[in-house]
Amino acid sequence: MQRVPVRELNAMERIKNFDEVCLGYSVEEAIKEASRCLNCKNANCVKRCPVGIDIPKFIDNIKKGEFKEAADVIFRYNNLPAICGRVCPQEIQCEGGCVLKNKGQAVAIGKLERFIGDYVLENNLDVVERRPTNGKKVAVVGSGPAGLSCASTLANLGYQVTVFEALHEAGGVLVYGIPEFRLPKDKIVKREIENLIKLGVQIKTNVIVGRTVTINQLMDEMGYDAIFIGTGAGLPKFMGIKGENANGVFSANEFLTRVNLMRAFIDEYDTPLKIGKKVAVVGGGNVAMDAARTAVRLGAEVHIIYRRTEEEMPARLEEVHHAKEEGIIFDVLTNPVEILKDDKGWVKGMVLRKMELRDAVETGRRTPVEIEGSDYIEEFDTVIMAIGTVPNPIITYTTSEIKINNRKCIIVEEETGKTTMEGVYAGGDAVTGAATVILAMEAGKKAAYAIDKYCHIGER
Amino acid sequence: MYKILKKKTLAENIIMFEVKAPMVAKSAKPGQFVIVRIDEKGERVPLTICDFDKQLGTVTIVFQVVGASTIKMSKLNEGEFLLDFAGPLGNPSEFVNLNNEELRQKRFLFVAGGVGTAPVYPQVKYLREKGIDCDVVIGARNKELVILKDEIEKLGCRVYICTDDGSLGFKGRVTDFMKKLFDESNRYDDVVAIGPMIMMKFVCLLTKEYSIKTTVSLNSIMVDGTGMCGACRVTVGGQTKFTCTDGPEFDGHLVDFDEAINRQNMFKDEEVRRLHHSRECSCF
Ligand SMILES: Cc1cc2nc3c(=O)[nH]c(=O)nc-3n(C[C@H](O)[C@H](O)[C@H](O)COP(=O)(O)OP(=O)(O)OC[C@H]3O[C@@H](n4cnc5c(N)ncnc54)[C@H](O)[C@@H]3O)c2cc1C
Ligand SMILES: Cc1cc2nc3c(=O)[nH]c(=O)nc-3n(C[C@H](O)[C@H](O)[C@H](O)COP(=O)(O)OP(=O)(O)OC[C@H]3O[C@@H](n4cnc5c(N)ncnc54)[C@H](O)[C@@H]3O)c2cc1C
Ligand code: SF4
Ligand code: SF4
Ligand code: FES
Numbered sequence: 092m093q094r095v096p097v098r099e100l101n102a103m104e105r106i107k108n109f110d111e112v113c114l115g116y117s118v119e120e121a122i123k124e125a126s127r128c129l130n131c132k133n134a135n136c137v138k139r140c141p142v143g144i145d146i147p148k149f150i151d152n153i154k155k156g157e158f159k160e161a162a163d164v165i166f167r168y169n170n171l172p173a174i175c176g177r178v179c180p181q182e183i184q185c186e187g188g189c190v191l192k193n194k195g196q197a198v199a200i201g202k203l204e205r206f207i208g209d210y211v212l213e214n215n216l217d218v219v220e221r222r223p224t225n226g227k228k229v230a231v232v233g234s235g236p237a238g239l240s241c242a243s244t245l246a247n248l249g250y251q252v253t254v255f256e257a258l259h260e261a262g263g264v265l266v267y268g269i270p271e272f273r274l275p276k277d278k279i280v281k282r283e284i285e286n287l288i289k290l291g292v293q294i295k296t297n298v299i300v301g302r303t304v305t306i307n308q309l310m311d312e313m314g315y316d317a318i319f320i321g322t323g324a325g326l327p328k329f330m331g332i333k334g335e336n337a338n339g340v341f342s343a344n345e346f347l348t349r350v351n352l353m354r355a356f357i358d359e360y361d362t363p364l365k366i367g368k369k370v371a372v373v374g375g376g377n378v379a380m381d382a383a384r385t386a387v388r389l390g391a392e393v394h395i396i397y398r399r400t401e402e403e404m405p406a407r408l409e410e411v412h413h414a415k416e417e418g419i420i421f422d423v424l425t426n427p428v429e430i431l432k433d434d435k436g437w438v439k440g441m442v443l444r445k446m447e448l449r450d451a452v453e454t455g456r457r458t459p460v461e462i463e464g465s466d467y468i469e470e471f472d473t474v475i476m477a478i479g480t481v482p483n484p485i486i487t488y489t490t491s492e493i494k495i496n497n498r499k500c501i502i503v504e505e506e507t508g509k510t511t512m513e514g515v516y517a518g519g520d521a522v523t524g525a526a527t528v529i530l531a532m533e534a535g536k537k538a539a540y541a542i543d544k545y546c547h548i549g550e551r
Numbered sequence: 552m553y554k555i556l557k558k559k560t561l562a563e564n565i566i567m568f569e570v571k572a573p574m575v576a577k578s579a580k581p582g583q584f585v586i587v588r589i590d591e592k593g594e595r596v597p598l599t600i601c602d603f604d605k606q607l608g609t610v611t612i613v614f615q616v617v618g619a620s621t622i623k624m625s626k627l628n629e630g631e632f633l634l635d636f637a638g639p640l641g642n643p644s645e646f647v648n649l650n651n652e653e654l655r656q657k658r659f660l661f662v663a664g665g666v667g668t669a670p671v672y673p674q675v676k677y678l679r680e681k682g683i684d685c686d687v688v689i690g691a692r693n694k695e696l697v698i699l700k701d702e703i704e705k706l707g708c709r710v711y712i713c714t715d716d717g718s719l720g721f722k723g724r725v726t727d728f729m730k731k732l733f734d735e736s737n738r739y740d741d742v743v744a745i746g747p748m749i750m751m752k753f754v755c756l757l758t759k760e761y762s763i764k765t766t767v768s769l770n771s772i773m774v775d776g777t778g779m780c781g782a783c784r785v786t787v788g789g790q791t792k793f794t795c796t797d798g799p800e801f802d803g804h805l806v807d808f809d810e811a812i813n814r815q816n817m818f819k820d821e822e823v824r825r826l827h828h829s830r831e832c833s834c835f
Contacts, residue, residue: 257637258637259595259635267779296637297637298574299637299638325779326779338817341781342782345774348780353594359592361593361623362594362595362774363818436810436814483778483779484778484796485796
């Protein structure tokens with residue numbers, strides 16, 4: 092039996108708006124897709140899921156129409172299935188391990204997980220058990236997936252949790268980075284955050300830990316028993332090429348934040364946005380795809396400039412596919428060497444250099460090498476840099492007890508997330524560098540259990 | 552929500568708010584700024600902290616009405632609220648790290664242009680509270696646009712006024728007056744210049760001639776103010792820096808002002824709702 096196709100908005104229609112592209116399964120479709128699962132013993136899909144969800148079990152529940160039970164299974168491993176079902180790179184994780192994966196026929200595990208996540212949100216199901224409150228206070232810094240999952244786990248364990256967020260809205264990359272057409276904000280992200288508030292978690296926005304209040308003050312003056320840091324890897328990298336500070340060169344973060352968080356594409360909102368007719372997005376990851384697909388929706392001709400080939404692109408397959416459907420042009424094996432400005436300081440084009448892949452002797456991995464004399468000029472009005480991010484240094488600048496490595500990532504004990512400072516834990520992109528939603532969530536959850544242990548030392 | 556406890560019009564189109572924000576007040580230091588959002592649809596507007604009172608939990612901001620957001624903000628009254636008020640952001644002024652002994656070795660000249668007088672105030676206040684001598688030059692188009700003169704004089708320092716039309720103090724630009732000060736053999740070790748980019752640029756050109764270290768506070772365009780977007784990037788000494796996390800104060804002799812001025816105008820024609828054509832004054 093063939094994989095049940097998921098309904099999507101038509102490409103030529105959807106590029107005129109920001110509506111969610113993938114419509115998800117109906118009840119019938121979900122049950123039909125679930126019935127394809129072979130319920131493998133020792134299932135490979137489970138091994139490839141970073142949090143080890145009991146996939147055959149929850150899919151079996153769906154097959155039988157037991158959606159609440161399916162939710163119970165998933166929530167044992169993952170608090171945010173509506174989000175992970177949408178954004179996990181399934182083809183290299185769970186679905187990449189499915190025995191049916193040949194010919195692209197893997198069970199649509201992600202879509203089924205999303206189905207259950209949405210079912211829980213739509214029906215306001217209360218899935219997790221709660222321990223009674225224990226009177227202990229924990230501060231969570233940052234409200235991205237790592238912070239959210241740490242906070243909800245701790246709240247369920249009976250802690251009084253306060254989340255401190257630097258921006259005016261909670262959600263981290265889920266609200267400022269990943270666009271509406273991939274992850275609806277009001278329908279999904281806001282609802283998950285509301286659920287957190289229902290658990291009694293307090294969210295304090297506009298607090299920049301390290302500036303408004305330091306980690307030491309949280310501990311010593313405000314009486315938190317432990318702290319979790321989930322501040323992400325938000326600092327955008329630039330290439331360091333000539334002309335990069337020209338007007339019209341944006342980081343993907345700036346571009347996406349203006350559109351997603353500040354809603355600059357809607358006229359009544361005050362934040363300005365500037366996008367030319369022809370846009371180059373440099374990079375090949377999820378961030379690049381999101382920036383490109385956002386630019387298309389704002390009416391531009393969009394080119395992805397990537398120095399390797401499509402095969403090496405770190406972006407999710409589904410997103411590359413969506414980007415192509417939406418008319419985005421892929422200029423691969425191409426790298427910018429200079430950004431050209433007009434006499435008013437605005438971008439007018441780029442000098443691009445062709446690349447080729449050669450086998451690197453030591454690593455065996457194919458690396459891009461410049462082809463000499465291949466430079467050419469192409470005109471662009473806007474350039475968006477999506478070449479990666481590093482952890483934000485505000486906390487580690489102001490708290491010398493928390494040590495970082497040479498990649499600016501917070502050093503932690505692998506199993507627990509314990510930092511070099513007593514009572515302070517960390518996880519997510521702040522520790523790993525830019526990674527994925529599911530890994531950030533897992534790190535937040537792990538740290539929550541470690542914090543629980545730490546807070547009860549000597550009591551049991 | 553952050554309550555506006557006091558509102559005062561300092562000059563035409565220059566307004567002061569005293570805002571209840573205890574956490575910000577508690578941590579604020581001279582040189583830092585806040586990001587304000589007026590309402591759900593508002594943009595994030597960076598404004599320098601002009602004064603703060605840790606006991607009362609208040610922070611004072613002074614803003615010039617230049618475009619959509621500041622017009623909206625100017626219509627708010629005492630007792631009303633700002634939706635968001637995040638800070639303090641940016642690094643405190645460098646001299647905050649010096650001890651009294653080190654500070655006493657130095658003679659400071661502050662040069663304030665227009666609304667830039669507001670961020671100069673807390674710096675002078677900080678130094679005067681430690682008994683450090685400072686001179687202040689305030690430049691404005693005319694007498695009516697000079698702000699905080701009495702307040703700064705009250706701190707006990709020499710205040711010189713320059714106006715374009717000579718309606719108060721010296722007739723001419725701050726740079727002309729500074730030249731006069733320097734040539735009258737006044738010795739300064741540190742110049743701090745805050746005002747429109749173009750003024751800071753010309754102050755730096757002058758002080759470079761006299762080899763006097765000069766600090767400027769850049770007001771680049773910002774979105775988050777936490778290092779996440781890179782909108783605020785400037786070239787300092789040939790390197791890209793983020794104004795919000797590496798600044799806002801930089802060694803003025805290393806700043807690429809022409810680029811910074813270009814970048815500040817990035818959204819100029821997009822700001823369709825703005826009434827005033829430009830916020831540049833001609834006090835340099
Ligand atoms: C455009 C884009 C698309 C992506 N697409 C995918 C995808 O499809 N699938 C996937 O799995 N992953 C994707 N990722 C990666 C994923 O979003 C991140 O790995 C994940 O969000 C990391 O979570 P986090 O909680 O560690 O940090 P973040 O989500 O970055 O959250 C950190 C939060 O901490 C706040 N903060 C920072 N410093 C402070 C401070 N000093 N005080 C208080 N608060 C602070 C920040 O404002 C932010 O809200 C994408 C990332 C981007 C940028
Ligand atoms: C660290 C920092 C501290 C600042 N402190 C103060 C302060 O104490 N008082 C004060 O009045 N202003 C200050 N500014 C400038 C203030 O943020 C802008 O004037 C404000 O954002 C303009 O918003 P608007 O919507 O009213 O005008 P807009 O319609 O956005 O712009 C009107 C005009 O102002 C220019 N402009 C836009 N944003 C900025 C900006 N960030 N800086 C300079 N010009 C800009 C535009 O190019 C346009 O010409 C500061 C800026 C920064 C970055
Ligand atoms: S969490 Fe991600 S990897 Fe795990 S089953 Fe769900 S979609 Fe697959
Ligand atoms: S590997 Fe595929 S078929 Fe087997 S249990 Fe997992 S999802 Fe089902
Ligand atoms: S304002 Fe976004 S990085 Fe400085």
